[in-house]
Amino acid sequence: MTRTAVLGAGSWGTTFAKVLADAGCDVHLFARRPELAKAITEDGENRDYLPGVRLPDAVRATADAAEALLGVDVVVLAVPSQSLRHNLTEWRALLPGDATLLSLMKGIELGTTKRMSEVVCEVTGAGSDRVAALSGPNLAREIAAEQPAATVIACTDADRAAALQAACHTGYFRPYTNPDLIGCELGGAVKNVIALACGIAAGLGFGDNTRASLITRGLAETARLGAALGAEPATFAGLAGLGDLVATCSSPLSRNRTFGEKLGQGLSVEQVQRSTRQTAEGVKSCRSVLDLARAHGVDVPITEAVVRVCHEGESAARMVREIMSREAKPE
Numbered sequence: 001m002t003r004t005a006v007l008g009a010g011s012w013g014t015t016f017a018k019v020l021a022d023a024g025c026d027v028h029l030f031a032r033r034p035e036l037a038k039a040i041t042e043d044g045e046n047r048d049y050l051p052g053v054r055l056p057d058a059v060r061a062t063a064d065a066a067e068a069l070l071g072v073d074v075v076v077l078a079v080p081s082q083s084l085r086h087n088l089t090e091w092r093a094l095l096p097g098d099a100t101l102l103s104l105m106k107g108i109e110l111g112t113t114k115r116m117s118e119v120v121c122e123v124t125g126a127g128s129d130r131v132a133a134l135s136g137p138n139l140a141r142e143i144a145a146e147q148p149a150a151t152v153i154a155c156t157d158a159d160r161a162a163a164l165q166a167a168c169h170t171g172y173f174r175p176y177t178n179p180d181l182i183g184c185e186l187g188g189a190v191k192n193v194i195a196l197a198c199g200i201a202a203g204l205g206f207g208d209n210t211r212a213s214l215i216t217r218g219l220a221e222t223a224r225l226g227a228a229l230g231a232e233p234a235t236f237a238g239l240a241g242l243g244d245l246v247a248t249c250s251s252p253l254s255r256n257r258t259f260g261e262k263l264g265q266g267l268s269v270e271q272v273q274r275s276t277r278q279t280a281e282g283v284k285s286c287r288s289v290l291d292l293a294r295a296h297g298v299d300v301p302i303t304e305a306v307v308r309v310c311h312e313g314e315s316a317a318r319m320v321r322e323i324m325s326r327e328a329k330p331e
């Protein structure tokens with residue numbers, strides 16, 4: 001039996017703990033707050049992040065990271081991207097020597113422009129073949145309700161990828177493997193930014209043509225950046241590219257899309273942030289994606305527009321006018 005620790009008991013960490021348990025793994029779920037860990041253990045439910053979802057008995061919650069990590073084969077990281085470095089620094093001494101480190105996060109670190117697997121390697125000293133990322137159209141609420149979905153496990157080590165695939169394969173969750181870690185992580189991070197743009201458009205009252213245009217041109221800018229970073233082009237046509245982009249840009253369950261919708265309706269970033277405790281990664285990652293693109297001389301006009309709205313005080317209406325009045329060019 002695969003022994004796993006999931007570090008981070010938010011919506012996705014808790015949902016993925018359920019997936020692992022349903023696939024037959026032993027699961028320790030680490031929550032920062034002892035009262036939340038206690039409540040999850042006693043109630044078999046995470047009322048703060050996943051109310052109404054019954055967790056399997058094989059999921060045992062703890063607020064003690066050393067207890068969670070003792071003797072595990074797989075360490076799953078499920079905290080907000082911008083806090084990963086800080087969290088990992090606290091945990092690194094507790095990580096078992098050869099455990100596979102699996103990132104569930106979809107973001108790019110501010111300041112360093114590093115992907116999450118790069119941050120994991122840097123902080124833990126693990127070789128890149130020991131680090132994997134899981135990414136795809138995986139809205140936590142739908143997976144927790146056992147609605148069928150597929151995903152991608154990206155790892156340069158094919159044996160580790162296959163072991164992870166077996167560890168989380170259930171009747172409702174179907175993982176594929178892909179050696180392209182760069183493309184999968186980039187797809188997951190940039191789609192949050194494009195989902196913000198789609199939300200803004202929806203909040204302004206625009207319909208499906210606008211959304212489809214943003215999705216398609218958003219995919220084009222993701223693929224351009226991916227090419228500059230050495231990603232495999234086919235990845236962006238797959239689950240971690242187009243698949244996740246379509247799900248996130250279309251679903252009212254997406255925190256990023258919902259965040260953008262409120263901006264489009266006229267709320268400020270601060271007002272929207274006050275109204276939710278959950279992570280909308282694109283709000284911060286839009287800046288690091290833009291920095292990454294600029295460092296590689298890649299044009300990312302939708303990301304630039306989202307940065308202007310989220311961080312430079314531009315109105316949503318003006319953002320649309322600016323995108324539409326860009327110089328005309330071939331597709």
Ligand SMILES: NC(=O)c1ccc[n+]([C@@H]2O[C@H](COP(=O)([O-])OP(=O)(O)OC[C@H]3O[C@@H](n4cnc5c(N)ncnc54)[C@H](O)[C@@H]3O)[C@@H](O)[C@H]2O)c1
Pocket residue numbers: 008009010011012013014031032049078079080081083087104105106107138139140141277278279281
């Ligand atoms: N929710 C989804 O549907 C979903 C699906 C796929 C991927 N993801 C990705 O998974 C990652 C985690 O997302 P989530 O949905 O579980 O987020 P969440 O906001 O629901 O939970 C975040 C968790 O991290 C913990 N945490 C640790 N350090 C923290 C800090 N310094 N600040 C804030 N919280 C801290 C929180 O206590 C909480 O348990 C994100 O990168 C997200 O993009 C989410």
Ligand SMILES: O=P(O)(O)OC[C@H](O)CO
Pocket residue numbers: 106136137138139140192195244247248253254255256257279280281
């Ligand atoms: O709720 P979001 O916007 O963070 O999106 C969740 C997942 O990443 C969808 O695959």
